[in-house]
Amino acid sequence: MPIELIKLIPWIPLLGAVLCAVCCMKPAWRKAAGPISVLSIFIPFLITCGVYSAASGLQGDDKVQTIYQWMSVGGFSVNMGYFIDPLTMIMLFVVTGIGSLIATYAMGYMKGERGYARFFMGVSLFIFAMTTLVMADNLVLLYLGWEGVGLCSYLLIGYYYEKPEAVAAAKKAFIVNRIGDLGFALGIFLTYMTYDTVSLSVVTSKAVAFLSDPNYIATSADLWIPFLLMLGAFGKSAQIPLYVWLPDAMAGPTPVSALVHAATMVTAGVYMIARLIPVFQLSPYALPTVATIGGITALFAGTIALCQYDLKKVFAYSTVSQLGYMFLGVGALSSFGGIFHLFTHAFFKALLFLTAGSVMHALAGQLDLRAMSGLRKKMPVTCWLMFAGCLALAGFPFTAGFFSKDTILAEAMVRGTGEHGSNLYFFLALMGLLTALLTAFYTFRLWFRVFMGPEHFEMGDDHGHSDDDAHGDDHSHAHEPHEMPWWPMNIPLVVLAFGAIFAGMIVHWTGWMEHSIETSTAQPAIALNIQTDPQPTPAYEIITVSNTTDTHDTATEHPAAATGHSAEHDRAHGIHILMMWISSFIALLGIGLAAYFHWLNRPLTDKVAAKFGMVVEVLYNKYYIDEFYDLVIVKPLRTLGHGFYRFDQAVIHGLVITVGYIPRLAGWSIQPTQSGKMQGYGLGMVLGVAIAALLVFKWAF
Amino acid sequence: MDLLLILLTVFPLVSALPLMLPIKAFDSRKTVWSYALLSTLVSLLFSLIVLYKFDFTNTGAMQLATSLSWVDAFGLNFGFGIDSISLWLVLLTTFLMPIIILSSLTAIKTRVREFYFWLIVLETFMIGTFVATDILFFYVCFELTLVPLYILIGVFGSDKRKRVEAAKIFFLYTFTGSMLTFAGVMYVAWFNTMLPTHLFAAAGTWSFDIQTLYLAAANMSLTEQSWVLGALLAGFAVKVPLFPVHTWLPLAHTEAPTAGSVILAGVLLKLGTYGLLRFALPMCPQAVVEYAWLIGIFAVLGVLVTALICWVQTDVKKLIAYSSVSHLGFCVLGLFALDADNTGAVGAVMYMINHGLSTGALFLCIGMIYERFHTREMADMSGLGRAIPAWASFTVFFVLASVGLPGLNGFIGEFLTLLGAFLSPANVLGYEYAAIAGLGMILAAIYLLYMVGKIIFGPLKVPDVHNDDGTHDLKDLNTREIATLLPLAAACLILGMLPNGMLNSLQAPVEQLTYSAKAVATQANDTFVTDANATPLRLAIDDHTPEFAPGIAPQLTDPTHAPLTKTAHRAAER
C-alpha cells in the first residue's frame, strides 16, 4: 500500500462527519449515518495496517508528510503536515482500531435514537481530530487536534442536551480542558520563542542535541516549557488538579465514554508527553512532577472509585487512576511503559465501558450498583466479556493490564532503587502497588455485585430509546434484562476481550512496541540523574547529565546497548521479575477480598461500611472536590462578574454620563441671561458692540 | 487615473438616492428590499473586480491610486488607494452588506425606504474610510459613518424609549472622541507646514496625504508624538472600543436593529483598530513604544473584565456586545505587540476580519430569535436545539468560531495576536501580557458556552411566537435565513483552514506600518540589553531589516534624543 495514503487518514473521517451531517437533515437518511461513520473509521484503520511496516521504517525527512502550509507569519510557519513515526502508528492503530470497534457497537447501542446521525457525526469528527492530534508534525496542528477532540467531547457529552446535568458536564469538560489548553498554548509560544520552530521533529531533535551536549546550560525557558505543556496534558488526561471533568463526562452516551473518555482522547496527554520527552528531560523537575502527579492521581482516584455506586462512575475514576499510571510511567522515563499501558488500557477499558453500556441498555438506563445483582443468568455473554475486562484491569497475571502495569511499576522501582535511586520513585512505586490492590478490589467489587449473588434488579426510568418506532421490537421485553445481539454489539466486544487478554502477552513477548518506541521521538534521549529533593541548583544553570557520565541509567533505557553493563541490566531484570510476582499476588489478593466482601458475605460489607460511615461518605462525595472548586473558583468569579458589571454600569458609564452633564451644567449657569425679552437682547448687543469698540480703540490707537 | 475605486466608493451613495425620490415602485417593501440587495451585490461585484485587479506581488503599495482635488490651497484631496489591509476590510464590508440586507427583509416593516437608504449610504462611508489615502478624507468618512448609524439606531431600534437615548450616547461619545482625533490630525498637518522644505517633497506645505504626514510625524519630538497619540487614541480607542471607554457599545448594540448591530460589530468597530494601525503606529512610533505598556494593560483589563461581565448578562445580545469589547482587547494587544515578525499586528488584522464575520453572524442569529420571540432574555427560552435545529447548529458553529476553536477563523487571529504579545520585546509588551490575556480564552469559553447551555441546550422552553403572518407556530430557518448564514459559515471555515493567502498578503503593508515603531523598540531594547545583565530568556529580537523598501523611512531627527530611560528602567524591573 503506498505510503501517501497515510495523508488521507484524518480526512476520511472528516468526510464521514460531513456526510453524517447531511444525514441529520432528513429523518429518512438518519439510518445511513452509522454505517458511514463506521466505514469512515474502518478505512483509515485498514490504511494504518496496510502502511504500518512501511511507515514505521521511514527515515529522516520522509517522516514528515506535508499537505499544505496552514499559516505563516514571518518566521512562524505552521504546516498542515503529518509526522509519521512508530509512535504515531501505534496511536493510529489504537484510535482507528478501537474506534471502529466502538463505532460498530454504537450502531446497535444508539439504534432508534433521535440524534443517531448527530451522534455519528460527532464520532467521525472526533476521529478526525484525534488522528490529526496523533499525526501532527507540529505543535500548533497538534493543538488543533487537541482542541478538536475537546470540542467533540463537548458535543458528545452534551448529546442528551435536554438533560441539564449533561449540559453542565459538557460545559465543565470544555472549560476545564480550556484551562489546560491555555497552558499548552503558552507552552507552544515559549517553545517557538526558544526553538524558533513549532515542528515536533525539529524541537525534539534540538532538545536531544541540547541534552547530549555536556556543556549546555538549560535556560529558564527550558525549565518552563514542560510545565506549561504539562498543564495541557493534565487537563486533557484528567489529572489532579484538572481531573474533575472526566467523571461528570459519563453523562454522555456509553460508547462515547468508551471511545473518548477512556480509550483515546484522555490518553492524548500521555501521548504528548511521550512525544516530547526530550523537551521534558531538559527540565530536571518536569518528569518527577509528572510522575508524582500521576502517582497521586492514581491512588486518589482509586480510593474514590471504591465507594461509587454508579457503574460508569466507577469506571470513570478507574480511568483517571489508570491515566495516573501512564503518567507515572512516562514520568519514570519509561515512555514505553506509558504507551504500553495506554495501548492495553484502550482495549480493556473500552470493553468495560461497553459491557457496562450493555448492562445499562438491558436495564433501561439503570446504573446504580445497589439496584442490580446476579445478572449472570440474564446476560451470560456480557457477564463473561466484562469478566475478561475486569481481569485485565485488575492486573490478573498474564492479562494485558498485568504486563503494562508491571512495566510501569517496575520502571519506577528501578528508578527508585540502586545507587542512583531516588526515594521519590520508590514511594511512587509503592503507591502504585497500593493502587493496584485498590484497582483489583473495586473492579471485582463491581463485577461481583452486578453478576454474582442473588438475582435482583430494578429497571431504570430511561425511555429514551423506546419512544421511537425503530426500537419497536424491544417493547415486548422492555421489562426484562436481555442479552445484546451478537451483531453489531457483542462481536466487537469479543474482539476487544481478545485484546484485553492477549494484547499484553503479544507486546511483551514479541517486543515490537518496545522496538517501535525506541525508534520514535518518544524514546528518552538519555537518562537524567533525577534528584528527589532538588539540590540547590541555580535556576538558570541546570546541568543535564550527559550520556557519558551516566551510562548506568542509559543501560536500562537501551536494552540492546546494555550488554556491556550486565550488572545494571540484571538488576533491572530482577526487579521486573520481582514486581511481576508482587503484583500478581496483589491482584489475586484484591480479587479475593472483593469476592469475599461483595459476593460471599455482603452483609458483613454493609456492617463495615456502616462502621466507617464518615469515610464512605467522604469517598462517595469524591472528597468534596467539586464543591471546593465551586466555592473557591466558580462562585468568586461569578461574584466578580456581577461586581464588574455593576462597576461598569455605575462607575464607568456613570462617569461618562457625568461628563455629559458638564455642558448641560454650563448651560444652566448662563441660562438666566436668556430672558426672552427683546430689549434685554438689544442691550446685550449694544454692550457687546461697545466693548468691542473699546477694545478696537485700545489696540488701534 | 483609475476610476475603479471612486466607482466602488461612490456607487452605493448614488444608488441609494433613487430610494428617496418619489418613485411609485418603491412603495412596496419587497421592491425596495430587492433594489437594496441588488445595489449591494453590485458593490460586491465592484470589490471583487478590485480584488481581481489587485497586484498580490506588491501588497504593500497603495494600488489603483487616484486622486481628486478638493481644496488646493490647503492640499486637500480625495485620495483613493488600496493596499491589502484596506482590500480585505473593503471586501469584508461589501461581503457583509448583502447579507445584512438579506436578513432585514422581515425585520424592518416601517420606513423601509429610509432604512435601506441609510444602510446603503453607510456603505459608501465605510468603504471611503478604508480606501482613503488622504487623512482628512478618511476623517470625513469616519465621522459621516455616525450619521446613518445614528438614524438606524434612533429610528429603527428595538425599544422606543431607550433607542433614542442609546443613539444619542453613541453619537456624542464617539463624536467627542473623534473631535480630539481631528485636533491631532490637524496638528500633524500644521507641523508639516512648519518643516523646512528640503526634508522631503511635500514638507513645508499644507498636505493631508497620509504618506506625507508619516514623514512629517517622524520629525516630531516624543512629547509631540505623545500628544498626537493621545489625540488619535481619543477617537480610535472609543471606536474600538478599548476598556474603559466602551460603555456606549453595549447600549448601542442592544438598541440597534440587527442590521445595525452587524454593521457596528462587523465593520465600524474595525475603523478604530484600522485607525490605530494606519495612523497611530507609523505616526507616533516613539510614543507608541513608550506607552504600549499602558495600552496593553487596558487591553488586557478589557479582555478579562468584560469577559466576566459577559458571564453575568441575561440579555443574549448584550452578552455578545460585551464579548466584542473583550475580543477586540486581543486585537489591540496584537497591534501594539511590535514583535520582530509582525505576528501580532498581522494577527490583529486577521482578528478584525474574523471578528467581523463570527460576531456579525452571532448578531444575525440573535436577530432571527428576536424576530420570532420578541425577547432576548435567556431566562425566557431554553432547549431551542430541539425546536429549531438548523438555527441551533449555525449558532453553535459561530459560537465555536468566536471561542477560537482551531480550524475555524477565530483561532488564527487569537493565536497570532497572543503569540505576538508573547514575543513582543520586553520594553513594549511581553509574555506576561499574553499569559494574562490568555485567561480570556478560558473566560470566552465560559460565557459563550454558558449562553449555549442556557438557550440552545436544556429542556425545551419557547416564549410566545409571533410570526409575520400572525401564526404562532415556531418555524426553523427558512431558505432566506439559511442563505444569510451559509456564506458567513463558509467564510469562517475557509479562513480557518486556509488563512495563509491572507496572512501572506498582509505582511508587507503591516511591516511598513510598524517598521518605525519596531525600530524604536529595537533601539531601546538594545540599550537595555547592554545595560542590564543578559536575561536568560531569549527575549531580544533579531536585527530586522525589511526585505522591501519601507514607505516610511524613519526620519528621527536625532535617534538619541528619545528619552528611553524610563522604558529601560521599567524593563529592568522585569
Place this chain on the structure above:
Amino acid sequence: MPETVMNSLTLSHFLMTGAILFCLGLVGFITRRNLIIMFLCTEMMFQGVVVTLVAFSRFHLNDTGQTFVIFVLTIAAAEAALALGLVVLLFRRKGTLDSLVWSQLSG
C-alpha cells in the same frame, strides 16, 4: 442759507447729528415696550447711520456713500412694510403690542 452758517457747519456737526439720532433710536428701542414704537426707533437708528453716510460722502466727495444710502432707504422701506405686517400679525395673536408677551425664547 447764509454763507456764514454754511461755513461754520463742519463734518463733526453732521456726525454728531447722526450719532444723536442713532442713540435716541437705541435708547428708545431698549426702553419702550410697544412694538410699533420699537420699530420706529430702529428706523430712527437707520436714519442716524444714513446721515453719517451722506456726511462722509460729501466730505470725501465720493458718491459711494450716497449710493449706499439709496440702497438702505429702499431696503428700509421694504422692511417697514414687512415688519409692520408682522407687528399686525403679532397683535392679532395676543391682542396687545407689548413686547414682553413674546418671550418664549426665555431659557
